[in-house]
Amino acid sequence: MAEKYLIVIAGPTAVGKTSLCLRLAQELRTDIISADSRQFFRELNIGTAKPTPAELAQVPHHFINTHSVAEAYSAGDFERDALALLDQLFVEKDVVLLTGGSGLYIKAVCEGLDDLPQPLPGLREELTHRLREEGLEELQAEVHRLDPDFAATAEVHNPQRVVRALEVFYTTGRPLSSFQENKKTARPFRTVLVALERERPELYGRIEQRMDAMLAEGLVEEVRGLTAYRQQHALQTVGYKEVFGYLDGDYDYHEMTRLLKQNSRRYAKRQLTWFRHQGSFRWFGADDYAGVLGYIRESTLGYFDLY
Structure with missing residues (x-):
């Protein structure tokens, strides 16, 4: 073939x-x-x-x-x-x-x-609420501090991916970028x-x-x-x-x-x-x-x- x-x-x-x-x-x-x-x-x-x-x-x-x-x-x-x-x-x-x-x-x-972990119960809802109330820029700034490697990619403009990056960090204590290996x-x-x-x-x-x-x-x-x-x-x-x-x-x-x-x-x-x-x-x-x-x-x- x-x-x-x-x-x-x-x-x-x-x-x-x-x-x-x-x-x-x-x-x-x-x-x-x-x-x-x-x-x-x-x-x-x-x-x-x-x-x-x-x-x-x-x-x-x-x-x-x-x-x-x-x-x-x-x-x-x-x-x-x-x-x-x-x-x-x-x-x-x-x-x-x-x-x-x-x-x-x-x-x-x-x-x-990547095979990412499931978020802690209620965490996604909390972050989605913050996204709506505080705006994307506030959550982006948080990601820049917690996961600068992810923040350097185009995905930092995607609200869903920003929420996911914060979910992963607050669930595992590890940045999302560390799972991308x-x-x-x-x-x-x-x-x-x-x-x-x-x-x-x-x-x-x-x-x-x-x-x-x-x-x-x-x-x-x-x-x-x-x-x-x-x-x-x-x-x-x-x-x-x-x-x-x-x-x-x-x-x-x-x-x-x-x-x-x-x-x-x-x-x-x-x-x-x-x-x-x-x-x-x-x-x-x-x-x-x-x-x-x-x-x-x-x-x-x-x-x-x-x-």
Whole structure:
């Protein structure tokens, strides 16, 4: 039986993952699985920078517009569903692409999630109440003090993960990051891990241009229409929470725009930190298509022909 390969194309927001993956999928005659934790949701379009309908039509995509934002959908759920899909795709394909900027979701598919302890009774409820009453920044500051390694990752912007980090610490006395050294779960496929990067000024310029384009496309109107769901985790993230603050009258349009760009730059920086912390990614310039394709050929040499 031929070896099967999952090609991971990761990187920060706005680096250029979509365009490169479209070229790769066409060259390799395969499908793309999205590992973006917000592109699952049908109601979230402009603020998640989903591929356009024309891009989606070029090659088969999976896990885009598959769920409602009203549903809870975790990294564990994604691990289960993505592995089931890969079993199907690998029947006829030797290689499949997985792409996105959500490090935890990529880790879930490639390695499995950590076997973490159950929290003390009532602790989750207490921390959730604190999150609601004190706000995410207060709990983030606590995590920075108790688990600086976790605080250095992009997951510190995820309220559920922040609550989980505090749960683990107050249940075991150990930081969440100390549990992330567990043995990887064996998979029936090999992984080829690629991360894309750009010079920081160029990346930040692309982020700011993207935010301007989102606002011009109607981001504020999209967020206004999602008010009924604003307590969902996906809407407490960069690109949505800043607009809710504007709609609440906390600041004006100019300040909202500044915060959107600032927080998106900070999020990209934390994404880069996450992927570099993993240590197993091969880094390429986002425009180095030939280099990425050559590395994939090198990493899969002898198992099948790439077109």
